[in-house]
Amino acid sequence: MNFVPQVATTEISDADLDNVSGGLAIGGSGGLCVETPIASVASDLLAVATPEGVTTGMAFHTAAH
Template sequence: MNIAPQVATAEISDADLENVSGGIAVGGGLYVETPVAAVASGVLAVATPEGVAAGAAVNTVAH
């Protein structure tokens, strides 16, 4: 099973890039594999002048 994160890309013009606000992002993850199961988890928090967002995910796979 492939648990690598999927990434989407998009084009952005130089004019639009000038309007991008700065912010802070903090994230981390953990992966543990045992003879019985594998567990992957991750968290992300983002703070910008426009607001705050946070997320978390947990994935498990039984062997």
């Protein structure tokens, strides 16, 4: 008796694979950090574009010395 599970495989097109894996996306990010004798200031920016729309995010951090 064979107890190994059987798995069926099939070919998938590139377009179908894009839909399964989340599709196509393009993104970018950047950051800036300035350190002074009084404090450190940092900011980050993120943008991601997909066929469904654009998502952006921004963060700003400060720390006193």
